[in-house]
Amino acid sequence: MHDVLQAWFATLTDDVCETVRAAPHETIIPLALRDSYGARAVALLRELASASAGTSLRLRDGEVIGEGGMGVVRTAEQVALGRTVAVKTLRAERRRDPESALDLLREAWVSGIVEHPNVVPIHYLGAEPDGTPLIVMKRIEGIEWSRLFADPVEVLRRFGATDLLAWNLGILMQVLNALRFAHHRGIVHRDLKPANVMIGDFGEVYLLDWGIAVALRDDGTGRLPLAAHATALAGTPCYMAPEMLGRPEGGAITERTDVYLAGAVLFELVAGRPPHLGTSAIEVLTKVVESAPEIPPHVPLELARIIARAMCRDPIERYDSVDALRLELQQYLEHRGSAELGARARERTDQLLAAIANRDIERDEIYRLFGACRFGFHEALAVWRDNAEARGGLARAITALAEYELAAGHPGAAVTLLADLDEPPVELVARAKQAAAERVRRDAAAEQLLAANDPVPGRRTRVVLVAFLGAIFTAVPLVLAVMPDARQYTYRSHALFSAITAVAVALLVWWARDTLTATVINRRVAAGAIFMFAGEAVLALGLGQVGASFVEVQLATQFVWATAAAWVALTLDPWFAPSSLSFLAAFAIAARWPGAQMFVTAAANLAFAVNLIARWRPDTWLMTPEERRWRDDQIERRRAIAPRRR
Numbered sequence: 001m002h003d004v005l006q007a008w009f010a011t012l013t014d015d016v017c018e019t020v021r022a023a024p025h026e027t028i029i030p031l032a033l034r035d036s037y038g039a040r041a042v043a044l045l046r047e048l049a050s051a052s053a054g055t056s057l058r059l060r061d062g063e064v065i066g067e068g069g070m071g072v073v074r075t076a077e078q079v080a081l082g083r084t085v086a087v088k089t090l091r092a093e094r095r096r097d098p099e100s101a102l103d104l105l106r107e108a109w110v111s112g113i114v115e116h117p118n119v120v121p122i123h124y125l126g127a128e129p130d131g132t133p134l135i136v137m138k139r140i141e142g143i144e145w146s147r148l149f150a151d152p153v154e155v156l157r158r159f160g161a162t163d164l165l166a167w168n169l170g171i172l173m174q175v176l177n178a179l180r181f182a183h184h185r186g187i188v189h190r191d192l193k194p195a196n197v198m199i200g201d202f203g204e205v206y207l208l209d210w211g212i213a214v215a216l217r218d219d220g221t222g223r224l225p226l227a228a229h230a231t232a233l234a235g236t237p238c239y240m241a242p243e244m245l246g247r248p249e250g251g252a253i254t255e256r257t258d259v260y261l262a263g264a265v266l267f268e269l270v271a272g273r274p275p276h277l278g279t280s281a282i283e284v285l286t287k288v289v290e291s292a293p294e295i296p297p298h299v300p301l302e303l304a305r306i307i308a309r310a311m312c313r314d315p316i317e318r319y320d321s322v323d324a325l326r327l328e329l330q331q332y333l334e335h336r337g338s339a340e341l342g343a344r345a346r347e348r349t350d351q352l353l354a355a356i357a358n359r360d361i362e363r364d365e366i367y368r369l370f371g372a373c374r375f376g377f378h379e380a381l382a383v384w385r386d387n388a389e390a391r392g393g394l395a396r397a398i399t400a401l402a403e404y405e406l407a408a409g410h411p412g413a414a415v416t417l418l419a420d421l422d423e424p425p426v427e428l429v430a431r432a433k434q435a436a437a438e439r440v441r442r443d444a445a446a447e448q449l450l451a452a453n454d455p456v457p458g459r460r461t462r463v464v465l466v467a468f469l470g471a472i473f474t475a476v477p478l479v480l481a482v483m484p485d486a487r488q489y490t491y492r493s494h495a496l497f498s499a500i501t502a503v504a505v506a507l508l509v510w511w512a513r514d515t516l517t518a519t520v521i522n523r524r525v526a527a528g529a530i531f532m533f534a535g536e537a538v539l540a541l542g543l544g545q546v547g548a549s550f551v552e553v554q555l556a557t558q559f560v561w562a563t564a565a566a567w568v569a570l571t572l573d574p575w576f577a578p579s580s581l582s583f584l585a586a587f588a589i590a591a592r593w594p595g596a597q598m599f600v601t602a603a604a605n606l607a608f609a610v611n612l613i614a615r616w617r618p619d620t621w622l623m624t625p626e627e628r629r630w631r632d633d634q635i636e637r638r639r640a641i642a643p644r645r646r
Contacts, residue, residue, distance in 0.1 A: 008247055009282050012233065020237045020281040024274070027191050029103070029212055030232035030246075057124060059087060059136070067091070070100050075139060078123070085123060088135040095132045103211055108135045109223050110210035113185050118178035120198075120206050141201050145171060146194035149269055159203055166336070168269045169329055171197065174205040176262060176326040183255040183322065186217040188227055190253065192261035193239050194268065214253055227253040238274035239264040240288045242313055247289075256315040259322055260291075263310025266329075270299045275311065289313075300339045301389050302332050338384035342393060345376025349397045356404045366404065373397045395421050402428060411435035459618045461512045462525060466616070469505070469529075470609020474602045481598035491544030491553045495537040502533035532564060551594050554601060558587040565608070575615040582607035 009017075019028055062075030065086065071094075076087045094100040108125045115121065124136035148155055149171075152164040161167035175197055179189060189210060196209040212234050215224040230253045233246040241260035243251040267275045275293035278284040287293070291313040295304045306328050312318045319325040332339075352369040355361040374397060380390035398421055402414040406428075414432040418424040476497070509516045509526040516522045536557055543553045562583030569576035586604035590597040 006282070008245075009285060012281075016233060017281045020284050024238035024277060024284055025193070025195065025236060027209070027212065027236050028234055030230065030234040057126065057136070059085075061087075070094055071104055076136075078136070084139045086137050086139045088137065089128065090132050095130060101133050104133045104135065106213075106224060107209075107211050108133070110187055110213045111137070114178070114182045114187055114210070116178050116181040118174050118205050118207055119182075119210075120208060140198050140204070140206055142199045142204065142206075144195055145197035145199050145205075148199060149194055150272060158201070165269070166333060169333060171199065171205055172262065172265060172269070173326050173329055175207050175265075176322045176329075178207040179258050179262070179322045180326070182213075183216075183258070186215055186219075187213050187224075188216060188253055188255060189213050189258050189261070190230075190235050190244065192258060192265060193236050193274075194265060216254070235261075237284050237288065238276045239268075240276065241315075242289050242291055243315065245285065245288060251315055254315060255321060256318045259310055259318045259325055260312075260315070262322060262325055263307055263318075266303075266310065267293055267295070267307050270303065270307070271296050300332075300336070300343065302335060302339055306332060335384045335387065338380040338387045338390065341376050341380035341383065342387055342390035345373045345380060345390065345397075346393045348373035348376060349393055349400075352397055353400055356400055363408075366401070370397060370401050391422075395423075399425060399428065402432060406432055406435060409439075411439050459616045461515045462522065462616050463613050463618070465505070465508055465512075465516075465529075466609055466612045468508075469501070470605060470613075472501075473605035474609065477598040477602035477605065481602070491540045491548065491550055494550065494553055494557075495540035495544070498533050498537035498540060502530050502537065505529050505533060528564075528568075532561070536560070551590070551597055554597055555587055555590055558583050558590065558601065558604065561604075561608075562587060573615070575611065579608040579611045582611075 016028060019026055058079040060077040060079055062077065062084070064072060064074045066073035070090065071088050072091050073086055073088045076085055077083070078085050088104070090097070090100055090104060105125075108122055111119060111122045112125070120140060121138050122135060123138065124134075126134050126136075128134050143158075148158075149164075149168050155161050155164055155167055159167065175192065179192070182189060187210075189207070190212045191209055192207070196207065198206040198208055200206070213224070214227040214230045216227050218226055231246050233244065235241075235244040239261055241257045241264075243253060243257060264275050271293075275291075276284050276287040278287060291311055293311065295307055299307070306325070310318055310325055319328070348369055352366065352373055355366050355369055374394065377390045377394035377397070380387050381394070384390075398417050402417040405411070405413040405417065411432050411434075415429070415436050418429050418432060505526070509530070516526045539556060539560065540553045543556055548556075562580050565576045565580035565583060569580055582604045586600040589600045
C-alpha cells in the first residue's frame with residue numbers, strides 16, 4: 001500500500017502537499033470544475049445585481065469581526081429593523097474573481113437550503129453596486145468551539161458546566177442534529193471540525209463554513225456541485241475520511257463521510273488531538289487512508305467503540321447515519337454513570353487479582369476487595385442492565401475468587417460463587433463440583449467416624465449397667481467375706497460366677513442394643529465387658545487346673561483388671577487411670593494380707609464403678625430432644641437395613 005500511496009501522492013500539487021504538511025487544520029478547497037463555476041458565477045452575479053438595484057435594504061456598516069483568505073465579515077445595523085447583523089462579502093483583492101464570488105454564493109445557497117436552529121440563518125443575499133456578492137446573516141456573539149473543548153475552567157465560567165466531556169458531547173449532538181437535517185435536504189458538509197462550530201454566549205450552537213459542501217441530488221439549478229463529481233482532494237487533512245482524498249479506490253462522498261468527520265471530532269475530544277497528524281504530508285495522508293488512530297486507554301470502552309465504528313475505513317461499516325451516531329452518544333451519556341462505576345470496580349478487581357497472587361495476603365482482605373468490586377459491578381448493572389463491561393468484570397472477579405477457593409481447599413465456596421454467573425466457565429465448574437463432591441464424601445465419612453466415637457449417646461445405659469455390675473461385684477465379695485463357709489468358694493465357683501456375669505452382660509447389651517451397639521465406644525465398652533468376664537472365667541479354670549488356690553486366682557484376676565484399666569487409660573481415656581491404681585492397690589494388699597482379700601476386692605470394684613459413673617454421668621437423666629431424635633434415627637436405620645439382610 002505504501003508504494004501505491006507514494007505514486008498517488010506524486011500527483012498532488014505542491015500547494016496541497018504544503019498545506020497538508022504545514023497546516024493540517026486548514027481546509028483544502030478543491031480546484032476542479034472552476035472553469036464552469038466561473039462562467040456560472042458571472043451570470044448569477046448579473047442576476048443578483050439586477051435584483052438588488054431596487055431593494056430598500058439599508059445597512060449602516062460597523063467594524064470588521066472576521067476575515068479569511070477569501071471573504072471578510074463585518075457588523076452592520078439593519079436600519080429598517082434596528083438590529084445588528086453580520087455582513088459577509090469578498091475581500092477587496094477578490095472582488096473581481098468569479099471563482100471566489102461563486103464560493104461565497106454557494107455558501108449562502110447551502111445555508112439557505114439547510115435552514116436549521118444549529119445553522120446560522122441567512123437574512124438576505126444580494127450584490128453590491130459593483131456586483132460583489134453580499135450576504136446578510138444573523139450576528140453571532142460567541143466563541144469557536146475549538147477554543148473551549150479542552151478548557152474546563154472557561155466552560156465552567158461561561159456555562160456553569162462541571163463535566164467537560166458531557167458538555168462537549170452535548171455540543172456535538174447539536175451539531176449532529178444540523179447534519180441530520182442537511183442530509184435530509186441532500187447536503188454533505190465535508191468540513192466538520194471544532195473550528196467550524198460557534199458557541200453563542202447563551203449556549204447556542206452553530207455549524208459554520210458550508211463552503212465545500214456538496215449535493216447528493218441534482219436539483220436542476222446547478223448551484224451546488226454534486227457529490228458524484230467531488231473527485232478531488234478536499235477538506236481538512238487532520239480530520240479527513242479516506243474517500244475525501246479523491247483517490248480512485250477511495251469511494252464516493254456520502255452522508256457517512258460526515259459520520260466519519262464526527263467520529264474524528266469525537267476522537268479529538270477524548271484524545272486532545274486530531275486523529276491524523278504527522279511530520280510530513282505523506283505521513284498525514286497515510287493515516288487518513290489507514291484510519292486506525294490509537295484510542296487512549298483511559299477512554300471508556302463504550303465510547304471507544306463508538307469512535308472506532310464512526311471512523312471505520314470502509315464507509316459500509318460506519319454508522320449508517322449521523323442520527324444513529326447521535327443516539328449512541330445519547331445512550332453513552334445515559335450509561336456513563338454505570339460505566340464509571342464499572343471502571344472503578346475494575347480497578348478493585350485488579351487489586352483483588354494482585355492480592356490473590358500474593359500468598360501473604362489474609363483471606364479477610366481478599367474478601368474485602370471482592371466485596372468492594374462485586375458491589376461496584378452490581379451497582380453498575382443496576383443503573384444499566386446491559387453493561388457488558390460490568391458483567392464481564394463481575395464474571396472475572398467471581399472466577400478469580402472461585403479459583404482461589406478451589407486452590408485453598410474450599411470447593412463448596414467455589415461452587416456457590418460460580419452459581420452467580422449466567423455463563424460460568426464449564427471446565428472450572430466441573431472441577432469445583434467434583435472437588436466439592438469429594439469433600440462432601442470425606443466430610444460425611446469424618447462425621448460418621450465422629451458420631452461412631454461420640455461418648456454421649458448411651459451414657460445413661462452405660463451408667464446403669466456399670467452401677468448394676470458395680471453393686472453386684474461390691475456386694476458379692478463382702479458377702480463372701482462374712483459368710484462362715486466362704487472357704488467353700490473355689491476357683492470353679494469363681495469361674496462359673498464370671499461366666500454367668502458375661503452372659504448377663506451380653507443379654508443386657510442385646511436388650512439395650514439401640515444404644516449400646518450404635519456407636520464405636522459403646523460397642524467397645526460392651527465387648528470389653530463381655531470379654532473381660534469371659535476371660536476371667538477362663539483364667540480361673542486354667543489356674544485351678546494347675547493347683548492354684550482361690551486366693552491366687554483372685555490375685556491374678558485383680559492384676560488382669562489393673563493391667564486392662566491401665567491399657568485403656570494410656571490409649572483411649574485417661575479417666576481409667578484411677579481404676580488401674582485401685583486394682584493394683586487391691587492386688588498389693590491382698591498379696592500381703594490374704595485374709596483381707598474379699599474386702600479389698602469389694603473396695604476396688606466399688607472404686608471402679610464410681611470411677612466409670614463419674615466419667616459417663618449424663619448432664620440430665622431425662623433424654624433431650626436431640627437424643628430422642630438420634631435414638632429414633634438409629635431405630636429407623638436398623639429397620640431399613642433389616643429387609644435388605646433378609
